[in-house]
Amino acid sequence: MAPIASSGAPSSKEKKYDRQLRLWGANGQNRLEQAHIALFGATATGCEVMKNLILPGIGRFTVIDDKLVEEADLGVNFFLDQDNLGQPRADRAATLLGELNPDVAGGFRIDSLENILSNTPGLLDPRTTEFTHLLLMSPVPTPLLFRLPTEIPTFFVHSLGFITSLRIHTPTHTIIETHPDSLVDLRLFNPWPELLELALERTSTLDVPESEGGMSDHQHGHVPYVLLLLKYLEDWKQSHEGHLPGSYSEKALFKSMVMDGMRTNVPGGSEENYVEAVRAVMGDLRTAQLFNGTKEVLNDPKCQNITSQTDEFWIIARAVKDFADSNNGLLPLSGAMPDMKAESHGYVALQNIYRAKAHSDAAAVEGIVRGHMNRVQHPKRNQIDRDTIQLFCRHANFLRRLNYRSIADEFSHCNEEHKRAVLTALGDWDAEGSLIHDYIALRAYQEFYTSHGRAPGDTGHESCEDEYREIRRIICQYLKDVGYTEGVPERCEKVAKEIVRAGGGELHVTASIAGGIVAQEMIKIITRQYVPINNTVIFDGIASRTQTFEL
Amino acid sequence: MTIADSPKWKYLNRILSRKGPFADEDYDTEMQKTFLDDSKVLVIGAGGLGCEILKNLALSGFKDIHVIDMDTIDVSNLNRQFLFRASDIGKPKATVAASFVMSRVKGVTITPYYGAIQDKDQDYYMQFKLVICGLDSVEARRWINATLVDMVDNNNPESLKPLIDGGTEGFKGQSRVILPTLTSCYECSLDMLTPQTAVPICTLATIPRQPAHCVEWASMLEWPRVFGDRKLDDDNPEHVQWIYEQALERAQEFNISGVTYSLTQGVIKNIIPAIASTNAIIAASCCNEALKIATGANPYLNNYMMYIGNEGVYTHTFEHEKKDDCPVCGNLATDYTVDPEWTLEEFIERLKEKPEVQIKKPTLVTERRKLYYQGPPQLNEQTRPNLEKKMKDLVDNGEEIAITDPGLPFSLRLNVIFS
Numbered sequence: 001m002a003p004i005a006s007s008g009a010p011s012s013k014e015k016k017y018d019r020q021l022r023l024w025g026a027n028g029q030n031r032l033e034q035a036h037i038a039l040f041g042a043t044a045t046g047c048e049v050m051k052n053l054i055l056p057g058i059g060r061f062t063v064i065d066d067k068l069v070e071e072a073d074l075g076v077n078f079f080l081d082q083d084n085l086g087q088p089r090a091d092r093a094a095t096l097l098g099e100l101n102p103d104v105a106g107g108f109r110i111d112s113l114e115n116i117l118s119n120t121p122g123l124l125d126p127r128t129t130e131f132t133h134l135l136l137m138s139p140v141p142t143p144l145l146f147r148l149p150t151e152i153p154t155f156f157v158h159s160l161g162f163i164t165s166l167r168i169h170t171p172t173h174t175i176i177e178t179h180p181d182s183l184v185d186l187r188l189f190n191p192w193p194e195l196l197e198l199a200l201e202r203t204s205t206l207d208v209p210e211s212e213g214g215m216s217d218h219q220h221g222h223v224p225y226v227l228l229l230l231k232y233l234e235d236w237k238q239s240h241e242g243h244l245p246g247s248y249s250e251k252a253l254f255k256s257m258v259m260d261g262m263r264t265n266v267p268g269g270s271e272e273n274y275v276e277a278v279r280a281v282m283g284d285l286r287t288a289q290l291f292n293g294t295k296e297v298l299n300d301p302k303c304q305n306i307t308s309q310t311d312e313f314w315i316i317a318r319a320v321k322d323f324a325d326s327n328n329g330l331l332p333l334s335g336a337m338p339d340m341k342a343e344s345h346g347y348v349a350l351q352n353i354y355r356a357k358a359h360s361d362a363a364a365v366e367g368i369v370r371g372h373m374n375r376v377q378h379p380k381r382n383q384i385d386r387d388t389i390q391l392f393c394r395h396a397n398f399l400r401r402l403n404y405r406s407i408a409d410e411f412s413h414c415n416e417e418h419k420r421a422v423l424t425a426l427g428d429w430d431a432e433g434s435l436i437h438d439y440i441a442l443r444a445y446q447e448f449y450t451s452h453g454r455a456p457g458d459t460g461h462e463s464c465e466d467e468y469r470e471i472r473r474i475i476c477q478y479l480k481d482v483g484y485t486e487g488v489p490e491r492c493e494k495v496a497k498e499i500v501r502a503g504g505g506e507l508h509v510t511a512s513i514a515g516g517i518v519a520q521e522m523i524k525i526i527t528r529q530y531v532p533i534n535n536t537v538i539f540d541g542i543a544s545r546t547q548t549f550e551l
Numbered sequence: 552m553t554i555a556d557s558p559k560w561k562y563l564n565r566i567l568s569r570k571g572p573f574a575d576e577d578y579d580t581e582m583q584k585t586f587l588d589d590s591k592v593l594v595i596g597a598g599g600l601g602c603e604i605l606k607n608l609a610l611s612g613f614k615d616i617h618v619i620d621m622d623t624i625d626v627s628n629l630n631r632q633f634l635f636r637a638s639d640i641g642k643p644k645a646t647v648a649a650s651f652v653m654s655r656v657k658g659v660t661i662t663p664y665y666g667a668i669q670d671k672d673q674d675y676y677m678q679f680k681l682v683i684c685g686l687d688s689v690e691a692r693r694w695i696n697a698t699l700v701d702m703v704d705n706n707n708p709e710s711l712k713p714l715i716d717g718g719t720e721g722f723k724g725q726s727r728v729i730l731p732t733l734t735s736c737y738e739c740s741l742d743m744l745t746p747q748t749a750v751p752i753c754t755l756a757t758i759p760r761q762p763a764h765c766v767e768w769a770s771m772l773e774w775p776r777v778f779g780d781r782k783l784d785d786d787n788p789e790h791v792q793w794i795y796e797q798a799l800e801r802a803q804e805f806n807i808s809g810v811t812y813s814l815t816q817g818v819i820k821n822i823i824p825a826i827a828s829t830n831a832i833i834a835a836s837c838c839n840e841a842l843k844i845a846t847g848a849n850p851y852l853n854n855y856m857m858y859i860g861n862e863g864v865y866t867h868t869f870e871h872e873k874k875d876d877c878p879v880c881g882n883l884a885t886d887y888t889v890d891p892e893w894t895l896e897e898f899i900e901r902l903k904e905k906p907e908v909q910i911k912k913p914t915l916v917t918e919r920r921k922l923y924y925q926g927p928p929q930l931n932e933q934t935r936p937n938l939e940k941k942m943k944d945l946v947d948n949g950e951e952i953a954i955t956d957p958g959l960p961f962s963l964r965l966n967v968i969f970s
Contacts, residue, residue, distance in 0.1 A: 009792060009812055018627045022817065022824040023721050044610075052828040055631055072561035074657075078606050082657055100633055161566055162839070162849055179861060222758070339761050344805040347760040457565075464569075494572040501569045505562030508610035509839040512603065516831030520722060520860045523828065530722060531862040541839050542573050544726075544852045545868040 013103075020056050027177070028527035029057065035526045036060040036130055040113045041137030042067070042093035044506045045159040047079040048515025049135060050093075053522060054100045062131070063097070063108040064116070065090040076508050113140060117147050126151035133522060139449040139504065146408045153525055156407065157518055158442050160455075161502025162541035163495065164514040165442055167551075168532060169407050170525060174297070174313045175400040176392050177529040183336040183394060186280075188229055189244055189287050190330060195353050199230035202346070206231065207261065217266050224342040224350050225277035229285070232258050232277075245285065255281045273341040288330050293400040298324070300401060308376045312385065315378070316392045317399070319368035323361070332361035332393035362393040402534045410535075410551055419482040421551050426484055435538040435547035437491035442538075444474040445499050455504020464500045471496045498542070510541050517546075553588050554612045563612055567848055578847050587612040590680040590845045594618040595668055595695060597644040599825050600685025600717050602634045603834030605648055608683075609656040611842045617662045617679070619671070620645040625786075631827035668695055673702050681713040681844060683837050685830075687823065689744065689909065690958045692716060696729065696737035697879045697961045703732045715840050717833040721824045722860035724833035727871070728840050728852045731880065735854060735871040738879035742907040762802060762809035766818040769797035785820045794819060832858055884951050884964035891943035891969045895923060898942055902954070908963065910956040917952050920945070925957075943969070 014021065021029060035058045039046045042065035050061055067089050073080045079096040080089060090108035098106035111120075113136070122128045126149050134148070138158040148154055153170035191199070202223060208214025215223075236245055236254055245254040255278050262274035290298070297303070298321045302314040324331050335358025337351050366389050373381035392399075409415045425436035448456045448471055456467040475492055517539060524532040537548045554560045554567070568580050592613055594604050597620035608616050624632070624639045624647065634651040635644070645663035653661050664671075668691055676682070676698060686692050696714060704710040714729040716737060729736050754760070755768040774783050774794065784790050795815040802810040816822060836856060843851040857867040876883040889898060899915070902908050915922040922945060923937055924930035937945060946952065946967050954963040 009788060012626070014813070015626045016629050018630075018813070018816075019822070019825040020630055021813075022822065023826065048831065051633060052826075052831050055629075055633055055827040057630070071558040075557070075559040075612075076562055076610060078610060078655060081655055099636075101629075102637075342760060343758045344760055344807070347758075348806045457569075497572040501566060501571050502562075503565050505565055507563065507566060507839075507842075509607055509835045509842055512607055512831055512835035513839065516828045516833075516835065517860075517864065519828035519831070520826075521864070523826075524860075530860070533863045537864045542571075542849045543868065544836060544839070544856045544866075546858075546864050546866040548863055548865075 017057060024177075024523075024527045024529050028523075028529050031527045032057055032523070033059045035132045036062070037133050037135055037522075038131040039063050039065075039135045039137070040140075041065055042077075042080070042089040043137045043159070044073075044077040044508055044511035045157055045164070045514045045518075046135065046137040047077055047093050047097060048512050049155075049157070049518045049522070050097050051079070051100060052515055052519030054097055054104045054106075056523070057101060057103055058526070060105040060107070060130075061094075061097070063090045063094040063106070064111050064113070065093070065108075066110055066112045066115070072505075076506050076511065078508075113144055117144060124149050124152070133526065135518070135522070138446070139455065141450045142411055142446060143450070145411060148407065150406050150408075154407070155518055155522060157514055158445070159506050159511050159514045160442070160445065160499050160504065161507055162510055163438055163442070163498065163502075163538070164510050164517070164541070165439065165536060165538040166514070166518050166521060166533070167407065167410075167536045168521060168525070169404050169535065170402075171404075172302075173400075173402040173404070173525060173528075173532065174311075175402075175528055175531060176313070176388075176395050178293070178395065178398045178400050179530050180398045182338075183334045183398070184338050185288070185334045185336065185397065186226055186284050187288060187330075187333065188226070188233065188285055190328070191230055192357055194357070196230060196234075198350065198353055199227040200234065202227050203231035217263060220263055221266065221271040221273060222341060222343045222346060223273055224340050224346055225273050225280060226337070226340065226350060228258065228261070228273060228277045229280065232261065233285075246287075248282075251281050251285060254285070276340055290324075290329075290331070291397050294331070294397050297399040297401045306372050306376055308378050310376070310378070312380065312388065313392075315369055315372050316365065316389055318372060319365045319389075320392065320396055322368050323365050331396040332365055333358045334394050334396070335359070336394070358393065359390075362390045365389055365393055400531055402532070404535050405550065413481060418551055421549060422482045423484060425549060426489070431489075433491065433543075435540055435545075436549060437489055438495045438538050438540060439536065439549060439551065440475055440478060440492050441471070441495040441499055443478060444471045444496060447474050447478075449504075455502075457500035457503030458505075459503065464503075468497055468500045471500060507541075510539075513539055513541065553585065555585075560612060567846055571849055573849050575847060575850065586845050586847075588614060591615040591617070591678060592841065592845075593676070593679040593682045594685070595682065595691070596620055596685040596687075597648040597663070598622065598628065598685065598687065599631045599827075599830040600719070600834045600837075601644070602632045602648055603830055604683055604685050604717075604838055605634070605652045605661060606656075607835055607838035608841065609652050609659040609661070611838060613841075613845070614658065615660055615662075617664065618645050618649055619664045619666065619668055620648075621665065621667045631825060631830055633827065673698065676702060676712065677710065679712060681715065681841060683841055684714065684716045685834060685837070686716075687718070689741075692737050693741075693879075693909075693958065694960050696731075697959065699729075700731040700736055700880045701961070713844055715837045715844075717837040719825060719829045719833050721826070722829055723858065724829050725855065725857045726833050726836040726840070726852070727855040728844070729854070735873040736877060736880040739874040739877045739881075740855075740871050741909065744906055744909075759801065759805055759807060762798070762807055762811075762814055763818050765798040765802040765805075765807060765810055766794065766815050768801055769794045769815075770819045773797050783819070785816075791816055791819065829858075829860065832860075878963045879961050884966045886968050887965040888968050888970050889942050891941065891948075893942050894939055895942065895945060896938040899923070899938075909958075910954065910963070911958060913954045913956045915952055915954050917946055917950055922946075922952065942967070 039050055042063050069080050069084050069087050069089050079093045084092045088110045090110050094106045094108035116123050134152055134154045136156045156167040158165045205214040210216045245251050258277050262271050297317050303318045303321055306315055306318055335355045337354050410418050425434055456471050457464045475488055521532045524530040533548045534550055536551045537546055539546045554564055570578050570580055594601055597618050622644050623641055624635045624644055626640055634648045639647050643665035645665050649661035649663040699712050699714050702710050717726040755764055759765050795812050798815055799810045840851045843849050853870050855869055855871045859865045875881045876885045912925045914925050921934050923934045948969040950967050952965045
């Protein structure tokens with residue numbers, strides 16, 4: 001889509017998507033529009049997810065399903081209808097979903113995952129596939145999960161009665177626009193010369209009464225608090241052998257030093273800019289620090305060995321690391337500044353200092369990026385994307401990198417990290433109500449389906465004691481495999497009963513909740529904005545709560 | 552045909568006919584199945600949440616659904632209000648949503664009402680088993696909440712109507728179950744809303760610093776200066792364009808960057824970002840609770856869930872506590888500290904700023920005198936001089952003030968405590 005115009009009335013597309021563009025902007029929207037989602041299984045849950053992706057405007061979708069519309073579908077799936085009983089679900093669901101948004105191209109294929117993997121594997125071969133993301137609805141026999149391409153982001157969903165889960169696998173996922181609450185970085189302990197100069201210049205007559213040629217009350221009450229703090233920090237350093245107020249008690253002393261500078265013989269008895277300054281002491285006065293997400297990115301091996309194949313993200317990350325290494329460990333400045341009590345021109349002047357520094361830091365990073373790209377003869381060396389570098393620098397302390405365990409590893413029976421994750425969750429102090437039990441029960445469901453070819457409880461009987469005993473046996477075996485020796489926890493048993501109760505059937509409300517949760521996570525992965533889960537989230541519709549595990 | 556013997560409801564019926572391990576001891580699989588067949592429910596709002604709620608209820612076996620909405624369909628609804636198409640723009644939401652769901656799901660009756668909830672009386676609300684709200688207005692929520700609390704008659708268990716409420720913003724949302732008079736009500740939790748921090752008028756008038764300051768200057772100060780009493784219509788593109796141009800000019804004068812048409816619209820309409828997926832989660836959570844309340848198939852939410860999807864997925868599910876001094880469901884007047892030197896006008900201004908009060912045009916009385924009346928004109932004239940008087944000259948320490956406001960179907964009781 002066209003970039004959001006900085007002036008003038010919005011286009012019709014901007015009007016339609018206004019409420020979401022305020023979240024992910026043109027950047028995110030462009031990425032959505034390049035996505036082609038393959039839905040395996042036109043179940044109620046699958047169609048609900050697709051609805052929530054088609055409405056915001058993904059590029060394309062393909063519904064893959066080999067069943068016919070049955071009466072029972074009509075009580076649970078909004079995107080199948082009475083007029084098409086006995087017709088292929090894939091066709092009808094694609095049509096009804098397609099009506100949601102004329103800008104999205106929809107298609108269908110009367111086929112199954114198993115058949116595709118065996119007979120037309122090119123459809124899912126990363127080198128030839130048209131699909132950018134795979135959305136799989138349970139049940140899927142476990143052996144098929146092992147045959148999925150690990151290069152294509154995959155979302156695997158269970159939706160049984162009141163319980164639903166989502167498992168994500170994607171190649172290493174990197175995020176620049178994580179949308180933290182604030183990008184503000186004031187650098188009060190590390191001011192650069194221009195900032196300090198402005199602070200000292202604007203505060204030179206701060207303590208002089210107006211009658212002696214100093215500031216009027218109006219001027220005094222409108223010195224931006226950032227400049228006040230920088231000035232008082234300089235005073236503090238002079239009386240503390242060059243040290244900054246680092247400890248809590250020093251900060252408390254520093255606070256009262258600032259308060260002493262406030263004029264109190266003014267209307268209201270206090271000055272708002274001083275109040276703001278004092279309020280910022282505990283939070284904003286600190287040495288610049290790398291957050292964990294950024295540390296992980298900058299220490300990733302991909303940053304070390306740049307080649308002509310290296311993705312742009314990692315080259316910029318390397319350049320930012322180089323920048324920080326030669327800049328006392330300081331990252332490029334974000335340039336963001338909060339609103340504060342000040343006169344317009346004073347505020348804008350200060351803002352310009354921050355923006356200019358952010359700009360020159362980004363330019364320096366761009367220079368380093370160019371150097372690396374030329375050195376390795378990178379194919380994109382003549383089309384360096386300045387906007388991305390600036391965006392990267394602005395978010396330099398909020399980056400994220402997520403490495404996902406493969407689904408094959410999760411089901412391999414011998415992955416030690418997976419076992420450890422399960423054991424840890426079972427051993428937590430509040431494990432009793434933990435949804436790890438729901439995971440274990442769902443996993444037993446998966447195994448039951450794989451060996452029996454049908455869901456436990458999928459019978460006409462009201463009592464399903466035999467089926468439950470079989471599920472419980474599978475749970476015992478799995479607990480033994482992971483090394484858990486304390487018998488089957490009560491919650492495992494109860495959730496297993498609840499799953500047998502559903503008999504493989506969906507409830508529309510759960511399908512719809514899953515549709516929302518899964519679509520949110522897919523949007524985060526597709527737009528590369530916000531932070532998705534890694535790697536499993538479970539929703540318990542009985543108590544209305546979720547829990548996330550890395551399994 | 553009932554739920555129990557229709558092949559269409561195979562999966563729902565299977566759940567209802569088998570007793571779950573988390574369900575109440577006395578869950579009766581035979582009796583519960585018929586509950587859905589005769590549960591008449593009301594949906595308030597047919598927008599982002601409402602569309603989802605109607606679909607969810609219809610596909611959860613509810614047969615008799617009513618929906619109220621006073622809005623018409625706008626182009627910016629189409630990214631999430633999935634029952635509407637471009638050709639529906641301008642039509643009433645309630646009507647279009649109701650007929651769409653009825654045409655897709657056979658056997659459900661949805662009765663739309665295109666209008667305000669305040670048009671209906673307690674007799675109307677008494678006919679429903681439960682009420683689900685998908686609203687974006689604090690005022691409407693307070694109204695229905697207070698109405699349902701007021702309807703509770705201890706001698707008639709049928710008069711207690713569970714209220715299920717949902718709301719979203721971006722990737723976040725919340726759903727909750729309110730049992731009027733028994734559990735925390737909407738009013739009890741009003742202080743959880745983030746207070747609207749208004750920018751001081753003098754900042755707008757003389758020292759703007761942010762692009763939003765320029766937009767607010769144009770809409771709050773410049774529009775009335777140029778157009779007098781003519782009301783600014785934030786849905787009128789010509790009005791928005793005018794505000795945008797004024798704001799842009801002012802921003803340029805002060806070297807402020809960042810005024811765009813989109814920002815202008817966002818500020819004057821107070822736009823909250825909204826997406827289909829979050830609405831789906833919250834609406835379905837509300838309907839999940841409705842299904843559990845109606846059938847007893849599993850225990851229902853006690854009583855509040857927050858969903859936060861910005862960073863990973865995080866839910867906080869907890870019991871929000873009932874407030875003894877809640878002006879709606881509590882039985883005590885709230886203590887309120889007052890400087891005896893304040894004028895009545897200052898007192899009213901401060902009340903308006905309090906997040907747990909949120910009033911716009913209050914009328915104030917005590918047992919012994921009329922403090923201030925918004926209307927009728929003769930009473931307003933008679934009480935207007937009180938605005939200048941000091942609190943200590945109008946009320947005694949410990950005296951109760953009753954406050955009414957057009958937005959509230961109840962009166963707020965405050966105990967004045969002099970500081």
